[in-house]
Amino acid sequence: MTASIMAPKFTKWHRLAAVGLALCVWQLAAVLLASPLLLVTPVQVALRLFQLLGEGDFYASVGFSLARIIAGFLLGLAAGSLLAVLASRWPLAEVLLWPYITAIKTTPVASFIILCLIWLDSANLSVFIAFLMVVPIVYTNLLEGIRETDPKLLQMARVFGVRPLRRVLYIYLPQLRPYLLTAASVSLGLSWKAGIAAEVIGIPEGSIGERLYEAKVYLSSADLFAWTVVIIAISILFEKLFLLLLQRGYARLQRR
């Protein structure tokens, strides 16, 4: 007799219902606690969020953090890809990179933030921290992807004398697709978490991190929750947008 475990299929409505239920639990907990300092209700957070949306500073803070974290992510994506190519071609490069990649992966992000505060201007700290979080993820995923590229296709390209750019476009890129999508998805979320953490510690003027720090100083739970909702929303939106652009790029390549 054989038994199989089927993964449950959740629709969009199931998920929406789950979110609704979680909000109800939150509302109930906040009402029972009856202390806005400890836990505000979701309704109070929504009201504060609408207030924030009407402030000019809100958009300035979002723009400040968004620009820096995206810059750090894109720089990390480029550097991680380049290092993966180097390591796949030269084993010595992989060995030489190993201590750096391992150190970045295992060191607590707070240690990096404090260390980098000594070296860098706090305004650009989130760029560097987001960059640091992205590099090892992209490097590890792409290196594995390059190594898994079908050797028979590479032999075929070699026999026909296909130019390197065509090999990258038509052999490597399609085979790297799942690795690139995974790396981008994981590292985007992480770059937001680490980037905002860097801003909370470095407190650059006009950043989301500064607003979170102020929420802590003034014990404003509504502000803290409202800004957290903003960070989650921007992070998800940017991830969706980036992955959509990546998929479109691939679809365009396939139509050639």
Add this chain to the structure above:
Amino acid sequence: MQDIVLDRICKSFDGTPVLQNISAVLPAGQITCLMGPSGCGKTTLVNILLGLLPADSGAMTGLPRRLSAVFQEDRLLEEFSATLNAGFANPKLPRAVVRNHLKAVGLADAADSPAVTLSGGMKRRVAIVRAVLATADFLVLDEPFKGLDDDTRRLVMDYLMAETRGKTLLVVTHSAREAAILGGTLLRLAPIAPTGE
């Protein structure tokens, strides 16, 4: 263009000899059919000629710089169209020319279909067109008609002979009938007799 001369080519894998002192001449501009039972080293010889495997000893002369091949497997870019695959080795070729070649082997309707959606026989024909369209003086075809029905095989053989006229071809085949239709020189590879204790 000159004859390709193989002089005492030897190849072993883990001490087991696969090719022993293979000498042959592949006449320039003609078809040579390579025949022999399974496991006698035909694909090994093909890989040595294509530069994918080094020979343990022996020499090859007259090998042109530009090569083309139909491999034992189709080795297509599965996500891309039949047209892109067929013209992959020669990107300067206009798409219309590539499409005409696909049409000549009965693939007019499949020109825009991704390779992954094609049947085994269709993929084989795309691989053959790719080899024909590559800018090469020497084509090595490892069982190119494998998986084709009789009518399609005849169509593809006629296409191949017409489009590669004047080029040097080495065609690996198990079929004496195919070799007879293709004509040219016949090169038989025999299995190496096991050495007795």
